[in-house]
Amino acid sequence: MKSDKENNSSRLKYLKKLIKSILGFSPQNLYLYYLAITPRFVEATFNGERISNERLEFLGDAVLDLIVAQYLFHKFPHKDEGFLTEIRSRIVNTENLCKIAKETNLIEIVEKFLPTQHKTPPNNWLGNTLESFIGAIFLDKGYDFCYKFFISLIKDKIIDIEKIISEENNYKSRLLEYCQKNKLNLEFFSEKLQNNNFKIKILINNKLISEYIAPNIKRAEKEASKIAYDKLINKKATIYVL
Amino acid sequence: MKSDKENNSSRLKYLKKLIKSILGFSPQNLYLYYLAITPRFVEATFNGERISNERLEFLGDAVLDLIVAQYLFHKFPHKDEGFLTEIRSRIVNTENLCKIAKETNLIEIVEKFLPTQHKTPPNNWLGNTLESFIGAIFLDKGYDFCYKFFISLIKDKIIDIEKIISEENNYKSRLLEYCQKNKLNLEFFSEKLQNNNFKIKILINNKLISEYIAPNIKRAEKEASKIAYDKLINKKATIYVL
Incomplete structure (x- = not known):
């Protein structure tokens, strides 16, 4: 039987392969990504320690806020901060984040690592996991890489920003x-x-x-x-x- | 009499000198900093266009949130996201931001450029101006430079983080x-x-x-x-x- 350490090591290797093939980049600090895809509702451990992605979610939330702020700041040079704040909040809401997590196939990666037996996930878990994942990319690859990664999703029309802006605000x-x-x-x-x-x-x-x-x-x-x-x-x- | 353009050019040169001598770094895109120190309550123009720092404030607010999130994430590896959120909000509140703007002498720079006749500033204008200034540094010098700049203020004890944490939460x-x-x-x-x-x-x-x-x-x-x-x-x- 494999030891815990061997198990962890092979899980990290598998995760690296998945990130490379599904998201198209090579992660360095694999543990960060493993942490990111470990939602709080599964009772997971790593090298004997209880882990969850909550802290990374806190960080990733701030990363996303800045990325979208910077993007909108440049995209709309003549709009005021009220407009920028409103459009940002429509982009980074949980509904959109869940959508991105699904359409980028991040969900495939996450689901492969969920234990078969776990509590029912809360509705917003996938959006939170995306935030944690962005937090992991930020720590592993730096802000600029993270910016390009997330903005490419907007440009790929996973988030249709024109549609978001034109949506009736009623x-x-x-x-x-x-x-x-x-x-x-x-x-x-x-x-x-x-x-x-x-x-x-x-x-x-x-x-x-x-x-x-x-x-x-x-x-x-x-x-x-x-x-x-x-x-x-x-x-x-x-x-x-x- | 000097043209508007000549006036702007000499104002920017003066601003560059002040930033270098007071804050210790060399700005590149001087217009950004000029915009950052132009609060909304003064009716300022630049090359004939009405300007104010509101959009930069929106950006700088997000930059500060991320900087402090990242700092706390590393400083407190065993604290949960509730703690991190609470401490961040205590650090980036307007009171603290005003204090930093005063103690770093950013206020000296700003006041040199205020017209002698202007409306009464709102209470929080100095904190907002610091946010805008951070937004300008971010755009001009990138995230990592900005992180180091702001964190050096915490380390210089302008913000006493230990005190903030120990403060009674009543x-x-x-x-x-x-x-x-x-x-x-x-x-x-x-x-x-x-x-x-x-x-x-x-x-x-x-x-x-x-x-x-x-x-x-x-x-x-x-x-x-x-x-x-x-x-x-x-x-x-x-x-x-x-």
């Missing part, structure tokens, strides 16, 4: 659509405050999911819808909707 | 202290909800500044205090407290 409609599709009961409550502002509360399945105060109802509805929609999409509000 | 006390110091009227309201959760509302000078729902009062108070405190510190809630 969060109320998107929220209604999402709730309809997922059979969630959505309610809006409005309240006129003493200072003439309006407060909108959004309840989903009888739980308060967002609220916003603005000088007019439309603005308050839009902002409250945006918060609610982002929570649902990024699954940050699972506790509320279950 | 947001309610900090909030009380801040409000006392700034003569703001602070009120907490608690409400028990039907689902046995507790809702805490924080009002400052009779305006709602934050609220939070949690399964117990202590948690709700802590989180609502944190939101309120961050808003005050980052001056995001100026509209509420004026």
Whole structure:
């Protein structure tokens, strides 16, 4: 029977081969990539130590934010920072990250290393794993390499940036659509405050999911819808909707 | 009388000299730095075009987030991402950024270029200008140079990271202290909800500044205090407290 060390060594070799053939580059520090594809919901160890990709995800999240900021900064020399912030948040949301992880076949690599028995993965695990993987590339290959790697994905139209920009920015409609599709009961409550502002509360399945105060109802509805929609999409509000 | 172009050219030369003597490095793309030290509250033009550092601030904000993420990732190999996120947010808050801008004498450079007549600067302008400046260094010199530049500030103890980590994380006390110091009227309201959760509302000078729902009062108070405190510190809630 192989020792743990031999097992690890052969797993790393196999991972190197997969990265080279599927993603097209040669990783150096293989352990980083192994860590990156180890989500928290599997109980994995390496040389006897419990490992998970959470710390790399923290790092990769910041790497992605900068890569996309830099890309948009150059692509739109005449747009203000409000536009840049909005478009970035639409690009790096979990939904898109999951899509990239699938379309680049990163998922193939990750799934080959998942143990057959594991807990049910949370909805956003694949997007988080992509973030961790970007964190690993950043540490292994440096920022510039990482920038080129991620931007090539946008250029390959895995993320269609023109489409993202042209998408209607109507969060109320998107929220209604999402709730309809997922059979969630959505309610809006409005309240006129003493200072003439309006407060909108959004309840989903009888739980308060967002609220916003603005000088007019439309603005308050839009902002409250945006918060609610982002929570649902990024699954940050699972506790509320279950 | 000098033409606009001659004026710009001599301003850029002067700026180059200042950066070299005060910050100790040689900038290449001088226009970037000139843009970085042009806050939005001055009505500045360059070659006839209206300019401001807002876009560079957007970029620099992401650069700083990554630099500090990378630094903490290496400095604390055994801490989880919750710790890393918390410490980063304490390091890159506006208060600290203003402090760095002052202690590195970046403020001297900026003030030399401010027109004598300008609108009153918002409280956080100096921190924002530092972010823009970091954005300029990033574009001009690349990520690695920028990382070394900013980390040297931490190592020079302009930011005392050990102190930041050891600081008591009691947001309610900090909030009380801040409000006392700034003569703001602070009120907490608690409400028990039907689902046995507790809702805490924080009002400052009779305006709602934050609220939070949690399964117990202590948690709700802590989180609502944190939101309120961050808003005050980052001056995001100026509209509420004026």
